[in-house]
Amino acid sequence: MDNKLLEQLKRMSPEERSRPMVQSLGGAGSVTAEDLLNELQGKAVEHSDKKKKLIQAVVKKLA
């Protein structure tokens, strides 16, 4: 895992974490810092299948 990224995500304010951070052409909408932080920390959050797939694809690339 990219610990430097995790460190910065944790430093971000709640408002900053709620802003879009990643987009894709898979039709999944935006991923926020909060989405990434939840996934990196193993928190269970409901998402659409497409968005879940995108978040997991992003996090996988941080491993």
Place this chain on the structure above:
Amino acid sequence: MADSSVFLYVKPDYDEASIVYLKLTEPVRDYAQSIGYTVIDLEANDAMPYNIYNAITQYDPAYVFLSGHGCETLITAQNYEDVFWIKPGCEDHTQHTDMISALSGRTTFLMSCYCGQDLAPAIFNAGGENVVGWTDEYTWVVDTDYEPIDDPFALSFFDAPNYYMSLILDGVDISQAFKQTVDRYNILIASWSKWIKDNPNGNASDLARSHLSISLLAHDRDVMMAIGQGYRLESTSTGTGINPIILLAGAGLMGSLYMQVSGKEE
């Protein structure tokens, strides 16, 4: 033979990703115009399947630039309408049109997610001159504090694909264009590494986006593929190599058989 002076540019705009960020592909259209191509420009509500097929029939473009949401077997146009498709299509799509033979003899750029897996090889096997696409999510980092055209994060993600298409329009060989595009990705990654090194006390939002840009640019670089006569090009995990593949179109084979130079079958 397709008209090598004609470039078809397709850019839908119906959701945040397409309305806001596909603007960052416009330098390709502008570059084509600047070097003398006849550009057929289908944007927004003009980027509909019928108009795309009609433009291909009417103008016979040698170069087709498609952008939009997609999956392994499908690329869409305006309003998520299927435009080029092979079975089974995407799970939530029902309006299927199989028109990939329309891309025969043309260079096709699939600016979309996952299309490099199945659709790009299918277009090539249907007679496509060469095709480029991405085999996984095509992602980019955004900072909505900026206008898209000023967003340094988003801009860096569209730079390399735009560069590839510009090289192809310049007549650069597909393998050279691919290699130079991988190099371009590496330069972009290095620039974010340098920014982090030069700004150790930057704000958390910028630093997080910079770290993420390094990872996701490497991702986009490593899932880019191009397929043409005699080649299937993919970057290596280091992003510096290309794996040429010898095309073995043997009689009696179903479709085409590809074999890496190393002898490993795909």
